Amino acid sequence: xxxxxxxxxxxFATGSHRIDLAELAARHGVEANKYxxxxxxxxxxxxxxxxxxxxxxxxxxxxILDRGDSRAIRTLIFATESGIxxxxxxxxxxxxxxxxxxxxxxxxxxQACYSATAALQFATALVARSxxxxxxxxxxxxxxxxxxxxxxxxxxxxxxxxxxxxxxxILEIEPITGLYTExxxxxxxxxxxxxxxxxxxxxxxxxxxxxISAWQDLAGRGGPAYDSIERFCYHQPFxxxxxxxxxxxxxxxxxxxDEAADAQVAGTLEYNRRIGNSYTATIYLALATLLDGDEDxxxxxxxxxxxxxxxxSEFFTGIVQPGYRERSRAxxxxxxxxxxxxxxxxxxxxxxxxxxxxxxxxxTARETTGPFRFGGVDGYKRVYEAx
Ligand code: HMG
Numbered sequence: 001x002x003x004x005x006x007x008x009x010x011x012f013a014t015g016s017h018r019i020d021l022a023e024l025a026a027r028h029g030v031e032a033n034k035y036x037x038x039x040x041x042x043x044x045x046x047x048x049x050x051x052x053x054x055x056x057x058x059x060x061x062x063x064i065l066d067r068g069d070s071r072a073i074r075t076l077i078f079a080t081e082s083g084i085x086x087x088x089x090x091x092x093x094x095x096x097x098x099x100x101x102x103x104x105x106x107x108x109x110x111q112a113c114y115s116a117t118a119a120l121q122f123a124t125a126l127v128a129r130s131x132x133x134x135x136x137x138x139x140x141x142x143x144x145x146x147x148x149x150x151x152x153x154x155x156x157x158x159x160x161x162x163x164x165x166x167x168x169x170i171l172e173i174e175p176i177t178g179l180y181t182e183x184x185x186x187x188x189x190x191x192x193x194x195x196x197x198x199x200x201x202x203x204x205x206x207x208x209x210x211x212i213s214a215w216q217d218l219a220g221r222g223g224p225a226y227d228s229i230e231r232f233c234y235h236q237p238f239x240x241x242x243x244x245x246x247x248x249x250x251x252x253x254x255x256x257x258d259e260a261a262d263a264q265v266a267g268t269l270e271y272n273r274r275i276g277n278s279y280t281a282t283i284y285l286a287l288a289t290l291l292d293g294d295e296d297x298x299x300x301x302x303x304x305x306x307x308x309x310x311x312x313s314e315f316f317t318g319i320v321q322p323g324y325r326e327r328s329r330a331x332x333x334x335x336x337x338x339x340x341x342x343x344x345x346x347x348x349x350x351x352x353x354x355x356x357x358x359x360x361x362x363x364t365a366r367e368t369t370g371p372f373r374f375g376g377v378d379g380y381k382r383v384y385e386a387x
Pocket of ligand 1: 033034035037038039081111112113114150151152153154186187198200201203204207236237241277308309
């Protein structure tokens with residue numbers, strides 16, 4: 001009998017603040033519906049100055065650890081494109097904040113928004129070799145573009161943590177996957193930039209090409225039939241992107257009209273609509289929101305399209321496990337989104353423009369509502385502490 005391996009638990013964290021996209025629309029001189037309807041985004045998370053990818057990742061992972069599991073975590077894989085150091089893995093800070101043992105391997109992986117999916121696949125291979133071990137995968141990112149650019153409305157921030165084990169309680173990941181890689185300059189962030197450079201129109205066509213090509217690879221390798229897939233979770237730089245890409249796929253593979261296609265991504269959009277782009281994390285926020293919905297998906301197959309600019313994409317599938325709802329955090333998750341402080345454009349701009357005069361030494365003000373904070377930098381050393 002083959003071993004069942006997949007996601008045993010999943011939890012997310014985001015920033016302490018949020019801004020309604022109508023505020024940005026007013027500054028940009030466009031109708032709010034361009035963002036609400038055209039991009040499918042209602043608001044976006046904004047980090048406090050004492051929050052970053054480490055504090056969000058540790059907070060998401062803490063929610064998993066607090067619930068407990070008897071299997072020892074032996075590996076922590078930190079997926080991000082918002083790296084805070086050119087050498088040291090952000091995961092090592094998370095390892096300390098969580099109080100994990102010294103017998104845990106920690107590494108950071110990068111390929112734009114795709115790398116959390118690579119981490120998940122690597123994790124399944126580690127568990128296949130040692131089924132008594134668990135792997136903690138954390139995807140954590142802050143999406144930043146130039147202020148006043150047309151990409152500004154597609155920012156956001158969040159982390160998703162997943163515990164990957166044998167006999168998972170939530171989602172068994174199936175072994176056949178579809179891959180597509182192509183060197184394309186649709187979005188990138190040079191080492192001296194704090195914001196990404198993007199060719200918006202090219203990025204949309206590159207995403208759609210990569211989605212369809214990864215599906216074709218999956219189909220060519222004997223992957224599950226299109227009709228056997230109940231719902232599709234996409235990478236969501238903005239939720240309308242998932243709808244657009246799925247319409248193309250559904251029409252080309254199954255001859256479905258837009259209405260039928262939209263029904264297959266229904267239930268996967270809500271958390272990302274409220275958080276904004278969180279790069280590596282969005283596809284797993286799509287899964288979280290789907291699992292938190294009213295529909296019982298036990299035994300159903302889900303499809304996943306992971307896309308990272310530059311570009312790498314992967315299509316894979318998984319089976320929702322019976323009893324998955326016993327692990328639901330739906331009420332907690334909604335409360336977490338609602339609890340974010342609503343800020344106006346003035347405060348948002350202040351936070352976005354924050355840039356310390358002395359990068360080697362600075363102290364951040366206490367602001368986060370989360371359990372961990374980024375205290376600043378002391379002699380070029382980043383300081384993290386439990387609140
Ligand atoms: P834009 O060019 O200003 O927007 O920026 P637009 O003019 O194309 O309008 C957007 C949509 O709003 C259009 O809908 C308009 O018709 C509609 P569509 O025709 O496409 O269906 N619209 C309205 N709807 C209702 N009422 C109105 C109204 N006005 C207009 N009043 C763009 C859009 C996405 C280009 C920009 O935000 C951007 O560059 N974002 C960043 C890039 C991005 O997110 N790309 C997505 C694919 S690449 C990817 O996913 C990877 C990524 O996550 C990075 C990584 O991998 O690390 C980005």
